[in-house]
Amino acid sequence: MKHFKDTITFIQDIYKTKEFLPLHAPTFGGNEKKYLLETIDSTFVSSVGTYVDQFEAMMTAITKTKKSVAVVNGTAGIQVALRLVGVKSGDEVITQALTFVATPNAIAYNGATPIFIDVDIDTMGLSSKAVSQFLEEFGDLREEGCFNKKTGKKISACLPMHTFGFPVHLDELKAVCDTWKIPIVEDAAESLGSEYKNQPTGSIGEMGVFSFNGNKIVTCGGGGIIVTNNENLGIKGKYLTTTAKLPHAYEFYHDELGYNFRMPNLNAALACAQLEQLDLFLVNKRALALEYKSFFDTLYMKFRTETPDTKANYWLMCVELENLEERDVFLAETNASKVMTRPIWQLMYRLPMYQYCQRDEQLNARFLEERIVNIPSSVR
Numbered sequence: 001m002k003h004f005k006d007t008i009t010f011i012q013d014i015y016k017t018k019e020f021l022p023l024h025a026p027t028f029g030g031n032e033k034k035y036l037l038e039t040i041d042s043t044f045v046s047s048v049g050t051y052v053d054q055f056e057a058m059m060t061a062i063t064k065t066k067k068s069v070a071v072v073n074g075t076a077g078i079q080v081a082l083r084l085v086g087v088k089s090g091d092e093v094i095t096q097a098l099t100f101v102a103t104p105n106a107i108a109y110n111g112a113t114p115i116f117i118d119v120d121i122d123t124m125g126l127s128s129k130a131v132s133q134f135l136e137e138f139g140d141l142r143e144e145g146c147f148n149k150k151t152g153k154k155i156s157a158c159l160p161m162h163t164f165g166f167p168v169h170l171d172e173l174k175a176v177c178d179t180w181k182i183p184i185v186e187d188a189a190e191s192l193g194s195e196y197k198n199q200p201t202g203s204i205g206e207m208g209v210f211s212f213n214g215n216k217i218v219t220c221g222g223g224g225i226i227v228t229n230n231e232n233l234g235i236k237g238k239y240l241t242t243t244a245k246l247p248h249a250y251e252f253y254h255d256e257l258g259y260n261f262r263m264p265n266l267n268a269a270l271a272c273a274q275l276e277q278l279d280l281f282l283v284n285k286r287a288l289a290l291e292y293k294s295f296f297d298t299l300y301m302k303f304r305t306e307t308p309d310t311k312a313n314y315w316l317m318c319v320e321l322e323n324l325e326e327r328d329v330f331l332a333e334t335n336a337s338k339v340m341t342r343p344i345w346q347l348m349y350r351l352p353m354y355q356y357c358q359r360d361e362q363l364n365a366r367f368l369e370e371r372i373v374n375i376p377s378s379v380r
C-alpha cells in the first residue's frame, strides 16, 4: 500500500506551515474593511443601499450577461432560477448525483423531483451523452415540452453543475437540451471565473447561479447571484426575490408568492471588495495548480486539470486515487497530519430523501465517488 508522507510534506511546504491547513480559507487583502465600515457608517446595512446594485453590475460585467440578481445564498438562487425557467410542483429536473446536496435540494424546494444522470469522467459534471441516452429511452417530446414516458411528468429543466470549477461540456449538453426543449440552469456555485470556450460559466444556459459562501473563491460571508441574458427573466427574478412587491412610493401590494431572498447591503459590500481581487485570486490559484501538477506527476498520481477548450478557476483542487482503499489511506494520513482533505460527495441517491429518484447506472459517478479527494486549495 502506498503512503503519503511526501505529499503531506509538499503541501506543508507550499503553504509554509505545519499548522492545520484547511481546504479553502478566505483571503481579505483588499477593500473589505473599508467598504464594510462605510456601510455601517451609512446605516444602510440591510435591504437598501448602493453595494447591492454595484455587486450586481460587477457580476453582469464579469459574466458578460445582461442581468444579475443578488440573493441570500446560492441555494436560494438556484431555487428561484428553476422557478423562473418554468419548473412547477410535480415536474422533474435532470441533474447529476455527483454534487453537493444544495443542487437537488433547490429542485425539491420547488416541489419538483430530480432525475439523476451520470457525469463525464473528464469534467466530473453532467454528461450530455448520458442525458441524451436517457431522453432517447424516456423522453416524449410534445408541443408543451418534454415529458417522461415512465412517470408521465414534465421534465422542465436541466441543472448541470460545474464540479469544483471544472466546466461541463456545455455545447454538447445545450444541443441535447435544445432538441428536447429543456431549458438549462447552470449550477455555477463553484465556478466563478471559469470559462467554457472563452465564455464565462453561468452565462451559457438560460440562467446561471453562483455562490459566495465562506469557502468559495470569492466570499461575502453568505450570498448568491443569479445571472442571465434573458432580461425579462432577470427582472422577474429581482421581483420574486424581493417579496413580489409591485413598485409604489408607499403602498405595499404583492401580487404573487415571492421570497425574502434579497442580499443585505453589508454582504454586498464584502462581495464588491472581494470581486475586485478575483483576477488576482485566479492567477494565484492557477500557479498553485501548476505546482501541484508538477509534484503529483513525479509520483504518478493524477492531479485533476482543466479539459481542452475550458479554463477552470481551480476553486477546490483534487487528486484521483487508484481505488477506495488507497483513497481511505490518503484521507487518514493527511488529516492525521493536520492537512485537511475530503472525499468528493456521496452520490445524492444514497441520501434518504433522494433514494427513490429515477436514475441511470452512474458508472462514472461511482468511479469518481471512490477516488476523488480534495486537497488544500486556498489562495496563498
Ligand SMILES: Cc1ncc(COP(=O)(O)O)c(C=O)c1O
Pocket: 073, 074, 075, 076, 099, 100, 102, 103, 161, 187, 189, 190, 210, 211, 212, 213, 222, 223, 224
Ligand atoms: C454545487 C453547489 N451548489 C449549490 C451550492 C449552494 O450555495 P450556498 O451555500 O451559497 O447556498 C453550493 C455551495 O455551497 C455548491 O457547492
